[in-house]
Amino acid sequence: xxxxxxxxxxxxxxxxxxxxxxxxxxxxxxxxxxxxxxxxxxxxxxxxxxxxxxxxxxxxxxxxxxxxxxxxxxxxxxxxxxxxxxxxxxxxxxxxxxxxxxxx
Amino acid sequence: xxxxxxxxxxxxxxxxxxxxxxxxxxxxxxxxxxxxxxxxxxxxxxxxxxxxxxxxxxxxxxxxxxxxxxxxxxxxxxxxxxxxxxxxxxxxxxxxxxxxxxxxxxxxxxxxxxxxxxxxxxxxxxxxxxxxxxxxxxxxxxxxxxxxxxxxxxxx
Numbered sequence: 001x002x003x004x005x006x007x008x009x010x011x012x013x014x015x016x017x018x019x020x021x022x023x024x025x026x027x028x029x030x031x032x033x034x035x036x037x038x039x040x041x042x043x044x045x046x047x048x049x050x051x052x053x054x055x056x057x058x059x060x061x062x063x064x065x066x067x068x069x070x071x072x073x074x075x076x077x078x079x080x081x082x083x084x085x086x087x088x089x090x091x092x093x094x095x096x097x098x099x100x101x102x103x104x
Numbered sequence: 105x106x107x108x109x110x111x112x113x114x115x116x117x118x119x120x121x122x123x124x125x126x127x128x129x130x131x132x133x134x135x136x137x138x139x140x141x142x143x144x145x146x147x148x149x150x151x152x153x154x155x156x157x158x159x160x161x162x163x164x165x166x167x168x169x170x171x172x173x174x175x176x177x178x179x180x181x182x183x184x185x186x187x188x189x190x191x192x193x194x195x196x197x198x199x200x201x202x203x204x205x206x207x208x209x210x211x212x213x214x215x216x217x218x219x220x221x222x223x224x225x226x227x228x229x230x231x232x233x234x235x236x237x238x239x240x241x242x243x244x245x246x247x248x249x250x251x252x253x254x255x256x257x258x259x260x
Contacts, residue, residue: 003165004251006152006224011160042117043124044175044198045132046205047243050232051171054245058167080165082247084230092232 001066002076002103009076012103018072022097023064027057028090054094058082061096074100118177125175129197136204143211147221147259148250154223159256164217167249168209171232172202199244203227206248219252221259226250 002009029050040047061082069077080098087093154160174182178194185192206227214222225248232243 002163004163004224005165005226005249006251010154010163010223010251010253041173041243042121042176043128044121044173044178045125045128046202047171047173050243050245051169054169054171058169058247062165062167080249082167082228082249084228084245084247086232 001070001074003062003066003080003098004076004078005080005098007079009078009101009103012076014076014078014101014103016074016102018069018074018100018102020097021065021068021072021074021077021100022095023061023066023068024093024095025057025060025064026087026091026093027053028092029053054084054092057092057094058096061094065096065098069100072100074102076101076103118180121175122177125177128175129201132201132205136201136208139208139211140204143208143215145258146211146214146219148207148211148225149221149223150225152224154253155259158221158253158259160253161256162254164219164252164254165249166210166213166217166219166222166252167247168206168213169245169247170202170205170209171243171245172198172205173243174198199229199246202244202246203248206246210248210250214252217252218254220255221253222250223253224251 036049065077077098077100080096083095085093174194181194182192210222228247230245232245
């Protein structure tokens with residue numbers, strides 16, 4: 001599965017469109033990470049626990065989107081976008097969407 | 105005197121977080137500059153189209169992110185700044201570091217995927233809510249993503 005955030009797959013021709021595919025996941029941080037982040041909040045800098053948490057979540061959202069695309073018979077997803085929204089205190093939704101296509 | 109003694113822990117906290125925050129920031133900037141120098145030959149553009157001279161052999165989505173927060177001292181300074189308004193330099197440098205870090209991670213991800221360039225780069229910023237309903241922001245997440253290209257020849 002080839003992914004791209006451009007309208008085309010560079011160097012390839014799109015032969016079929018399947019419409020929008022998306023994947024999402026809602027994640028909450030756990031207490032251990034909160035305590036570490038609370039300490040880190042005093043001295044500043046990168047909150048690695050949160051970076052890792054969001055990276056994993058985004059990877060999962062992408063994976064779900066890929067599965068949806070391959071079940072449609074597509075071999076590529078173009079114009080991939082991301083969206084993040086906090087649905088509740090301490091929980092966030094990571095969302096990925098794009099257009100499933102077949103390229104030559 | 106006793107009233108003053110009550111302020112001591114607060115002052116110590118300010119001083120300690122100032123010192124550590126300053127060291128962390130300086131070290132981070134040094135690391136950013138070093139990596140920017142090392143990966144300078146990887147072009148990173150916001151163009152949506154591939155430049156005509158490039159011969160594309162393959163592409164892949166590259167995503168990278170970082171979550172950062174300011175130190176206690178800077179938050180205190182920003183609180184003071186809110187009285188008079190105007191430029192909050194301490195937050196500016198934090199966001200600058202975070203964006204440059206995210207861009208460097210995109211380059212790293214592109215290199216790891218065997219790519220020579222990245223096009224259609226996008227940057228997004230979002231706030232993370234603070235834990236247990238405390239005031240303020242726990243952190244800021246910067247996401248950078250684009251399309252990494254494998255090219256027949258290295259771009260000049």
